[in-house]
Amino acid sequence: MKHLLAPVLFLVLFCSSICAQRKTENVILITLDGARWQEIFGGFDSELYKKIQKDAEKSAVYKTYDAPTAKERRERLMPFFWQVLMKDRGSIAGNRELRSEVKTTNNRLFSYPGYSEILTGEAHDDIIDSNKRIQNKFPSVLQFLQTKLKLSPLQVASFASWEVMNEIATSKKDAFLINAGFEKYPSKDAETQNLSTMQFETPTPWDSVRHDFYTFRFAMSHLRAFHPRVLHLGLGETDDWAHDKRYDMVIDALHRTDNYFKELWQFLEMDKQYKGKTSIIITVDHGRGATEKDWHKHGDETPEARYIWMAFISPDSKIRGEWKDAETLYQNQIAATLSKYLGFDYAEQNERAGKPIAQVLAK
Secondary structure, three states: OOOHHHHHHHHHHHHHHHHHHHOOOEEEEEEEOOOOHHHHHHOOOOHHHHHHHHOHOHHHHHHHHHOHHHHHHHHHOOHHHHHHHOOOOOOOHOHHOOOOOOEEOOOOOOOOHHHHHHOOOOOOOOHHHHOOOOOOOOHHHHHHHHHOOOOOOOEEEEOOOOHHHHHHHHOOOOOEEEEEOOOOOOOHHHHHHHHHHHHOOOOOOOEEOHHHHHHHHHHHHHHHHOOOOOOEEEHHHHHHHHHHHHHHHHHHHHHHHHHHHHHHHHHHHHHHOOOOOOEEEEEEOOOOOOOOOOOOOOOOOOHHHHOOEEEEEEOOOOOOOOOOOOOOOHHHHHHHHHHOOOOOOOOOOOOOOOOHHHHOOOO
16 A cells, blocks of 8 residues: 555645646736837936927926936836836836847837737738738737637637737637727626727727727726636727827826726736736837937837837746846747746747747746
8 A cells, every 4th residue: 555655645746846836827918009118117208208399397297207217207107017016026128228128020110010929929021011900810829828728719808909909819710809999898787888888989089099998998897707817908099199299198198007007906916816826918019219200100110119128927927126137038929928827838839939938937
């Protein structure tokens, strides 16, 4: 009997050790369209604003968000992100002033190529050369995780402000829930159903992008009702206000986004499925220019738009705060990192994809 118990005990202990190594059971990918690394790390850029706005110092946005140091400015702009998430829960790469760079590998430097690189783990500059609503030919990490975890169409979801995410997020239409742009979100919850109607009645300057408020509310409603294990939240106002050259509105959008982060985190911390079991990556599809002439631009004529940033919040990562003197990270590594959080090798789907980010997976 002793001879039989020994190997059984070994297997039990071995399994317990392996299982204890990985806590993540859910993943969330959040994208902020075209949000510059300069504002994320430096907050409100008062010098830039004074160059592009008459009587800038008299404006509400200047009075609200300006401060003597970059640390103070960014904490005024995104207090929860910096004082809670990046201090106690996660880390962020991409502050070039600290010799930390994150880059795209695609050379297009606009949205469809950027999102496709994020979601598929590979740039396809020869094929993806516009923002047109063309079905992505390449399967995404969302599809990969749906298959590996054997999830229903409601257990994987993408909620996005930009309508083209319907085509970007999957190569197989209707594989899972995508709600993007001005699209109804049917719900048994009366408040959510009312919001679904109101999105079409809310004045907006854009034809293909709804306000992030609705995107976030629908995503939160879906989280509460269906508890997806894989979620993408794609917010868009940081890009569209920039194209409209409304720097003040970009800043306000970032501040609202910080409130969304707070509400999302508080929900995750109160829910037994998500608390201590959820890994989050926050990033962008592209950057923007660095001067008063091109801060609102991106694309291959704006090389600065190659520089992006990534934040990581995970029970399986010990890194906290800003990355310094770090190896360059690439946009094509996100899909593999999301997969590895859940214990899967994304190379099974795309062997050409970027490799998982070892630093955020190290024990």
